[in-house]
Amino acid sequence: MKQDEGKSTNTESSKLNDMQSCTSEVYRLQKQLETERKAAANKEKILNQSLQESNQMSAHLQQMTHSLAKERKDALEKSGSERLLWKLIERINSTFDLEHILQATVDELGHYFKVSRCGIIIPNYSSNKDLVREFASGEWKRKKETYSQVSLSALYKIVTDTLKPLIINDTITHEITSGHLSEDLRSILMAPLIQHNNELVGVVYLHQCRNQRSWTEHELQILQSAANPIATAVEKSKLFNKAKSWASREKLLNRLTSRIRGTLNINVILERTVAELGQALQASRCFINTIDHKTNREKISHEYCANKTKPLGVGKENPLIINKITEKNDESISITDIRNEPRLARLNEKEVEHLYKIGTRGYLAVPITFQRNSFGWLCFHQCDVPRNWTSEEISFIQSVASQVGVAINQAEMVGKLTEYQTKLSRELKQAAQLQSILLSAGSDTSKNLSIAVSYHPHHNVSGDFYWISELAPHKIGILIGDVSGKGPAAALLTGYIIGEMKSLLENQDTSWHPEAFLTALSNSIYEQNQYSDFYATAWYGIYDLIEGKITCSNAGHPSPVIIHDDTIGKISDDPGVPLGLLSVQDAAGDYTIKEFPFKVGDRMFIFTDGLTEQRQLDGKFVPENWINEVLKSHAKYKLTELPEMLIKQLNIYSKGATQDDDRLVVAVEMPEINIMKFDNDNQDYLNTKIKVILDDAISNGLPKNMEPGLKLGLVETLYNSFRHGLGKVPAEGGSASGGKDKNTIVTLAWWIKNNSISFTIKDPGPGFNWQSKIKNIKKIKEVDTLEEGGRGLPLLFEIFNKVVWNPDGNEIGLTMLW
Amino acid sequence: MKLEVQDKEDKLFVKIGGQLLYSEADHFKEEVLPKIGQHSIVTLDCEDLQFIDSAGTGAIVRLWKECRMVGAELELIKVIPEVQKLLHLTRLHQLARVTGIDDAA
Numbered sequence: 001m002k003q004d005e006g007k008s009t010n011t012e013s014s015k016l017n018d019m020q021s022c023t024s025e026v027y028r029l030q031k032q033l034e035t036e037r038k039a040a041a042n043k044e045k046i047l048n049q050s051l052q053e054s055n056q057m058s059a060h061l062q063q064m065t066h067s068l069a070k071e072r073k074d075a076l077e078k079s080g081s082e083r084l085l086w087k088l089i090e091r092i093n094s095t096f097d098l099e100h101i102l103q104a105t106v107d108e109l110g111h112y113f114k115v116s117r118c119g120i121i122i123p124n125y126s127s128n129k130d131l132v133r134e135f136a137s138g139e140w141k142r143k144k145e146t147y148s149q150v151s152l153s154a155l156y157k158i159v160t161d162t163l164k165p166l167i168i169n170d171t172i173t174h175e176i177t178s179g180h181l182s183e184d185l186r187s188i189l190m191a192p193l194i195q196h197n198n199e200l201v202g203v204v205y206l207h208q209c210r211n212q213r214s215w216t217e218h219e220l221q222i223l224q225s226a227a228n229p230i231a232t233a234v235e236k237s238k239l240f241n242k243a244k245s246w247a248s249r250e251k252l253l254n255r256l257t258s259r260i261r262g263t264l265n266i267n268v269i270l271e272r273t274v275a276e277l278g279q280a281l282q283a284s285r286c287f288i289n290t291i292d293h294k295t296n297r298e299k300i301s302h303e304y305c306a307n308k309t310k311p312l313g314v315g316k317e318n319p320l321i322i323n324k325i326t327e328k329n330d331e332s333i334s335i336t337d338i339r340n341e342p343r344l345a346r347l348n349e350k351e352v353e354h355l356y357k358i359g360t361r362g363y364l365a366v367p368i369t370f371q372r373n374s375f376g377w378l379c380f381h382q383c384d385v386p387r388n389w390t391s392e393e394i395s396f397i398q399s400v401a402s403q404v405g406v407a408i409n410q411a412e413m414v415g416k417l418t419e420y421q422t423k424l425s426r427e428l429k430q431a432a433q434l435q436s437i438l439l440s441a442g443s444d445t446s447k448n449l450s451i452a453v454s455y456h457p458h459h460n461v462s463g464d465f466y467w468i469s470e471l472a473p474h475k476i477g478i479l480i481g482d483v484s485g486k487g488p489a490a491a492l493l494t495g496y497i498i499g500e501m502k503s504l505l506e507n508q509d510t511s512w513h514p515e516a517f518l519t520a521l522s523n524s525i526y527e528q529n530q531y532s533d534f535y536a537t538a539w540y541g542i543y544d545l546i547e548g549k550i551t552c553s554n555a556g557h558p559s560p561v562i563i564h565d566d567t568i569g570k571i572s573d574d575p576g577v578p579l580g581l582l583s584v585q586d587a588a589g590d591y592t593i594k595e596f597p598f599k600v601g602d603r604m605f606i607f608t609d610g611l612t613e614q615r616q617l618d619g620k621f622v623p624e625n626w627i628n629e630v631l632k633s634h635a636k637y638k639l640t641e642l643p644e645m646l647i648k649q650l651n652i653y654s655k656g657a658t659q660d661d662d663r664l665v666v667a668v669e670m671p672e673i674n675i676m677k678f679d680n681d682n683q684d685y686l687n688t689k690i691k692v693i694l695d696d697a698i699s700n701g702l703p704k705n706m707e708p709g710l711k712l713g714l715v716e717t718l719y720n721s722f723r724h725g726l727g728k729v730p731a732e733g734g735s736a737s738g739g740k741d742k743n744t745i746v747t748l749a750w751w752i753k754n755n756s757i758s759f760t761i762k763d764p765g766p767g768f769n770w771q772s773k774i775k776n777i778k779k780i781k782e783v784d785t786l787e788e789g790g791r792g793l794p795l796l797f798e799i800f801n802k803v804v805w806n807p808d809g810n811e812i813g814l815t816m817l818w
Numbered sequence: 819m820k821l822e823v824q825d826k827e828d829k830l831f832v833k834i835g836g837q838l839l840y841s842e843a844d845h846f847k848e849e850v851l852p853k854i855g856q857h858s859i860v861t862l863d864c865e866d867l868q869f870i871d872s873a874g875t876g877a878i879v880r881l882w883k884e885c886r887m888v889g890a891e892l893e894l895i896k897v898i899p900e901v902q903k904l905l906h907l908t909r910l911h912q913l914a915r916v917t918g919i920d921d922a923a
Binding site: 681683687705707708709711712715716719723780781783785786787788789791792795798799 | 837839840841842869871872873875876877879880883900901903904907908909910912913
């Protein structure tokens, strides 16, 4: 437009004279200007209107921006609290460890709320030892001892009583805290941790120090929102720990139970029991108070003490005392705090003083019983702090106490058993000694027959036995036997048999007749054996040194082996039934008497089945003929060496297998003997012959001063033989006496050994009733000196140490010792 | 057995030798007992007596009894130790006075 105005002005200047045209142009221009002014005014009006509208719009936008900003702020706050909650829940749910849960709680909340301190308190009613954790920033950190006391504060009590949050925006002005707290702690927010059943789990608190802080509703809401998952996590952890503790106690109980059942060493068990229980229950002391039923006194048998706790002392007398506070003596006694126990009023001052002295606060005593027998108490002390013993703990300890009762009972039984076994063992040793003493009289091998014995009992007391009896100097009886079974019972029967055997040996009706002997012995055992199933095998033989023969009977015993004329073999002694199995009626005539020649140099081996029924390592029996083989290969051995040699060889034959049974070997050998025949009683003849014997005795050590007595004894005996023996024998060929045939010969055999001389003098007469003669025999000193006769027999008993006759009375045995 | 009997007034002296045994006892009694009369002492010289048995002892007891009946004392002298032992054994020394051969010497 400005370009157009410039062009018109230039045109008007050129046409200066044309005024009209100018005026009209001005007019036109004025008009145009007016029009333009009007347009401009319209435009301004429109602009003003637009401006107004724009202002309105701007205000609206501003309002919207504010609103959006607020919404954004709210949203941010909300997401922050949600993030906190998620993070917190994630952390506290990732563990069952209560400590960890509490630490995560105070860390997260403390950081989130940006407070000076954040803490959590989980009360422990059983131990009175609350669990407290506190997060604090910088200078506001406190010692554990300090913040552990929070639960004692009035604020804590208010929250736990009301179960509602406590909001203190300014401690200086707040009515509860005004003047009570340090000025540094300005604002407090405390909220209870409550689980779904409205049970208090603990308390969480926020402290703002120095600067006052007004807790917003939102903050309270957040804290309360966090409280629920915290309470749940704490409870879950507690339950988990409870289950864990229960499981570990069960495990402990199982361990103790199996230990108690698995071993008899009660002391070790109980020592470990108190230690493990004390540690498991975190008690200051755990001990067992045992009751001595004889004295009724109580003492500590085993004790565990935690560190720094003074022990009461094992073995120390320790009356429980607290059992007096209850009527019943078989119930558990639990005391939370000795210092605050009303039931102690039942005790006297000294007793209370004693309880105080031992330094315990919490006391738990559980009776140890088994089958109504009370053995004592299983006790726990909690020193320094009170302890509320939970029912689970008591129930657990009761279970342990019952196992301890089993253990003690078991130990007592073992003790009694051990005592009994010791006694039995002692008695068995005594029995063995007694048996040995009983048998020793019969084990003397010093006889005119050569005898050697080897005896290896399998047990203390043995079932094998042997007895060597000198019936007369020339008649040796040997009994060997084996009682079925081994050990004490067999030994008892052996003892019985020995007693019976002795009395049978004293009776010539049996001792001189093997078959009668075994029959009588069998019958005696049978009568005593009604109530048991014992029996015995036995072999009894009588060796006649003058006749050179052996007569024997066998009751189920292994037949002896004889070496006769260089041949080795078992004798055919026709074994009968073992002793004690059949009555006399049943077994009448069962035992047969057998006779075998046994000449000078012959040997016989009598043994028990320990030699024949020995097993080898592979379980097979040793070969039957092993004894013959050994005897054959050891023929040149001395008799005394052979029994032991047989035992040694048996060990080789059994290939090192352990001994199965008692081993007994009796070996005998027929020795050379001195025999003299007398066919008349001519004094010189007698003197000459007797002198030979006396010289032999003197040369073998007979003291000279004993010679007259010996001669007197021989003269007396020989005269008796001639007087009562030859005179009455109807000699062949009609001669009444002094005949030369064998029936008129008096035989004298003598043996000198070991400071003794023994004789057997046999005459062919019918003998005499010596049994009645000696019944009232007097000692020579008691014979009336004025009597002209009656000195013969008393003199024999005075001169000789042993005087015996055969049953018929035509053989006399005399033994003199010096 | 050897016997030698000497009758000297109120003393009867009997010397015995060898052995006084059962087989000799009766002979001893038959020889000695009838000779005992009014003697105050009967001496049995045993120097040569080697041995005596219970029957011989009985014979001496019988002799002692006979002596007592007549009021005589019996003594056994010169008894050798062996016989002395036998006499003690039969307690004959309690009846008669017994002196040993060593005592006599």
